[in-house]
Amino acid sequence: MTHFVLVAGAWLGSWAWRDVAPDLRAAGHGVHPLTLSGLADKRGAAAGPGTHVQDIVDEVERLGLRDVVLVGHSYAGIPVGQAAERIGDRLARAVFVDANVPADGESFVSGWPDGRAGVEAAIAANEGFWPPPAAADCEGQGLTDEQIARFLGGATPHPGVTLTEAAVLARPLGLLPTTYVKCLLDWPEPSPEVAELLTSERWRLVTMDTGHWPMFSQPRELARILLDAVETDG
Numbered sequence: 177m178t179h180f181v182l183v184a185g186a187w188l189g190s191w192a193w194r195d196v197a198p199d200l201r202a203a204g205h206g207v208h209p210l211t212l213s214g215l216a217d218k219r220g221a222a223a224g225p226g227t228h229v230q231d232i233v234d235e236v237e238r239l240g241l242r243d244v245v246l247v248g249h250s251y252a253g254i255p256v257g258q259a260a261e262r263i264g265d266r267l268a269r270a271v272f273v274d275a276n277v278p279a280d281g282e283s284f285v286s287g288w289p290d291g292r293a294g295v296e297a298a299i300a301a302n303e304g305f306w307p308p309p310a311a312a313d314c315e316g317q318g319l320t321d322e323q324i325a326r327f328l329g330g331a332t333p334h335p336g337v338t339l340t341e342a343a344v345l346a347r348p349l350g351l352l353p354t355t356y357v358k359c360l361l362d363w364p365e366p367s368p369e370v371a372e373l374l375t376s377e378r379w380r381l382v383t384m385d386t387g388h389w390p391m392f393s394q395p396r397e398l399a400r401i402l403l404d405a406v407e408t409d410g
Contacts, residue, residue, distance in 0.1 A: 178268060178406045179206035179241040183232060184391065185250025185275070186339075187308045187331035189216020192249075195395035196402075203403055210235050212255070214335035223335035226344075228252075232259035242266050245406060249273040250388065251339070254284050258343055260352050269405055270352050273398070274359040274388050277369055278343035285339055287367065299336030306334040317387025318361050318394070327392055350376035355405045357398070362388040380408075 180200050184192040190209035197207045212231050214223035232255055236244055244266050248256025253275025260270040276287055285292045299306050308331035314324045350373050358366050360383055366374060373379050382401050386393045 177204060177206055178243050178245055179208060179239075180245045180247060180402060181232065181235060181241070182207065182209045182247045183212065183249065183252040183256055184209075185248075185252050186306060186334040187215070188249075188327075189218070189330070189332070191216060191330055192327075192391050196391050196399045199396055199399035200402060205403075205406070206241070208235065208239065208241070212252070212338075214338070215332050216330065219332050223338055225337060225341045227335075228255035228338050229258045229262070232256060233262050236263050236266055243268045245269045245271060245402070247271045247273060247402065248275050249391065250275055251284055251334070254278045254343055255338075257349055257352075258345060261346060268353070270354045271357065271402060271405055272354065272370075273357045273390065274362055275356075277349060277373065278345060279349075279369065280345040281342050283340050283342050287369065295339065296336075299339065302333060302336075304336045306336055306339060308333065314387075314389075316361060317389060318385075319387060319389065319392055323389075323392040327389060349373055351378060354379045355401075356381050357390070357401060358383050359386055359388055359390055360384065361386055380405075 182193045189211035193209040200207045211218045212228045213221040245268050246256045246260050253272045257278040260267050276284055285295050288295060311324055356370055374381050384390050384394060390398045
């Protein structure tokens, strides 16, 4: 049995995977949606440097999971990429869903050269948290009005320190067995950092004809891609 540990991006929690999880479970796999500290149902939990990476490692170890597929969406690619190397031989594959990827010594906002100042200013103006987006920010992402309402209705402010802390990697990310899922409506090409990683023989690219939040816009297609990643490995 493969165990999927699902980690959604900024502002989101385990609830975001509601429509993805059933197909994974129906295929006979373990499914473990995870809320990171300071978000959603863990909004009161403190989140400092390294907390989100440790959240993921602790979940894998607490449950005694093996044959683990770590799935990180958007921001969550940063802690997932770091946790993937820390769980050692428990890892079967990492899957980045339209995600940022960690680089040693760099942070989430490091990859936002044009928007870094805006993110940092928003964090400073909101008591250390990055506020959720507005409905207008979700336009053009393949979401229905109902899906946007569900996304924004569940979104919570994101702990700012997790966005500005530097990632720590012991070895090149390109050595991990990885699938990268690019959502074409968000931006048609992978970032330069991801494009370089995709030159590794251990990385594979899959595309989705939807926007940045496929767990809402195309959950069953996303589940199929996750299952295909496991079957290909098998």
